[in-house]
Amino acid sequence: MNKKALIVAGVMSGTSADGINVAVVRIGEKKIGRAGSNFRMHQPKLPLHRIELLGHAEYPYPSKVRTAVLAAMNAERARVADLARLNFLLGELYAEAVLATQTRLKITADLVGCHGQTLYHQGEAIFFLGRKIAATWQTGEAAVVAARLGVPVVSDFRPADMAAGGKGAPLVLFLDYIFFRDPRVGRIIQNIGGIANLTAIPARARPTDVLAFDSGPGNMVIDALSEALFGKAYDRDGKIAASGAILEPQLRKFLEAKFFRQSPPKTAGREEFGREFVREFLRRCARARKQDILATATALTARSIADAMRRFVLPKSTAHNTYREMILSGGGARNATLVRMLRGSLLPLRLRLRLTDEFGLPAEAKEAVAFALLAYETWNRRASNLTSGTGAQHPAFLGKISYA
Ligand SMILES: Nc1ncnc2c1ncn2[C@@H]1O[C@H](COP(=O)(O)OP(=O)(O)O)[C@@H](O)[C@H]1O
Ligand SMILES: [Mg+2]
Numbered sequence: 001m002n003k004k005a006l007i008v009a010g011v012m013s014g015t016s017a018d019g020i021n022v023a024v025v026r027i028g029e030k031k032i033g034r035a036g037s038n039f040r041m042h043q044p045k046l047p048l049h050r051i052e053l054l055g056h057a058e059y060p061y062p063s064k065v066r067t068a069v070l071a072a073m074n075a076e077r078a079r080v081a082d083l084a085r086l087n088f089l090l091g092e093l094y095a096e097a098v099l100a101t102q103t104r105l106k107i108t109a110d111l112v113g114c115h116g117q118t119l120y121h122q123g124e125a126i127f128f129l130g131r132k133i134a135a136t137w138q139t140g141e142a143a144v145v146a147a148r149l150g151v152p153v154v155s156d157f158r159p160a161d162m163a164a165g166g167k168g169a170p171l172v173l174f175l176d177y178i179f180f181r182d183p184r185v186g187r188i189i190q191n192i193g194g195i196a197n198l199t200a201i202p203a204r205a206r207p208t209d210v211l212a213f214d215s216g217p218g219n220m221v222i223d224a225l226s227e228a229l230f231g232k233a234y235d236r237d238g239k240i241a242a243s244g245a246i247l248e249p250q251l252r253k254f255l256e257a258k259f260f261r262q263s264p265p266k267t268a269g270r271e272e273f274g275r276e277f278v279r280e281f282l283r284r285c286a287r288a289r290k291q292d293i294l295a296t297a298t299a300l301t302a303r304s305i306a307d308a309m310r311r312f313v314l315p316k317s318t319a320h321n322t323y324r325e326m327i328l329s330g331g332g333a334r335n336a337t338l339v340r341m342l343r344g345s346l347l348p349l350r351l352r353l354r355l356t357d358e359f360g361l362p363a364e365a366k367e368a369v370a371f372a373l374l375a376y377e378t379w380n381r382r383a384s385n386l387t388s389g390t391g392a393q394h395p396a397f398l399g400k401i402s403y404a
Helices: 063-072 080-105 142-149 158-163 173-180 220-230 236-242 248-254 275-284 290-316 336-349 366-379
Strands: 006-013 019-030 048-060 111-128 131-139 153-155 186-192 195-201 211-217 323-329 352-355 400-402
Touching: 006 080, 006 366, 019 080, 019 366, 048 080, 048 173, 048 366, 063 080, 063 111, 080 111, 080 131, 080 142, 111 142, 111 366, 131 158, 142 153, 142 400, 153 366, 173 186, 173 195, 173 366, 186 290, 195 290, 211 220, 211 290, 220 236, 220 275, 220 290, 236 290, 236 336, 248 275, 248 290, 275 290, 290 323, 290 336, 323 336, 336 352
Parallel strands: 006 111, 111 153, 186 323, 323 352
Antiparallel strands: 006 019, 019 048, 111 131, 153 400, 186 195, 195 211
């Protein structure tokens, strides 16, 4: 088994369909733990990883590609020939993104972990043609990536967990657990992508102690309203929302949605907070000032995260574990208004807001680093789904390998 340190490129594109994040990481293992920011102690059964971020970059999708990706997620409109073509096109774009990053960093990856673009995810089994079936679909042809880069590519991470009875998500849990668990402080690792998802890690947690679920919308509603009202793909730095006032009665109504009251585990997607939700949002805010509508959408993300803490996470505090920190990642961490609102909502809960950047993981790179790590685990023939989070019956080797 190959245990020497590897240079691994992680490639991520999330539900925002904003583009491609690439992180290049050196990953190795140590038998004995050593102090230092890049060394993270493990459970005895897990190896002791050394994870060092060498660099990262972000490549927005060209606007025609973004439109095609969003159309591909729309079951009513997608055409099968276009889906097949999109798979190969994204393979080319992922390869180009890695090549560009390698050139910039003057480094070459030994291995790639490529998440792909999720077109459809249904983690819970439902009846389909007489059988109970769960399904997921990530596109972006790994054979193309492997051919262009000349190194093996691990892709398609979610199906193995689902074949083991899991929801296929969240998989980032593995990195969260390895990187952020702490002997003294309970931490909530909160990612704000299109959807907002979190991992709650009690102090001194074993892998089975982590709690992970989606709290609700992340940037998805903000982005959609920004596009609809201002013709902008997103509210850069939260400037527009900062100029508006929160519509409190409407916000309270939105926060009563069934999803927010549902107990975890739960996952959200465009099904919950996509087109339909945004249409309803606009209907209820009719006649309000445009910037107030955006401020309200931003507050919805911040408050629904705080509500999720109050309802589902903080009650799990014990004598040995108090949650004291929320550590933020994802594109939403760059929305200053959202961060300000979130910090305010967490204050009464005695949660301090920090960024993953403080731990050497830039907010926009964290998920790409996670898939580099998962690729490394699979390459070393180790299972890396944390079954307490995904609900799988047994550990599973995540992903498929395309050899160059
Ligand atoms: N400077 C910024 N100001 C405001 N919002 C930002 C900024 N940078 C990124 N974002 C938000 O983050 C989103 C992308 O976040 P990301 O973590 O890539 O999500 P996903 O994983 O769903 O692709 C963008 O659509 C945008 O809403
Ligand atoms: Mg993204």
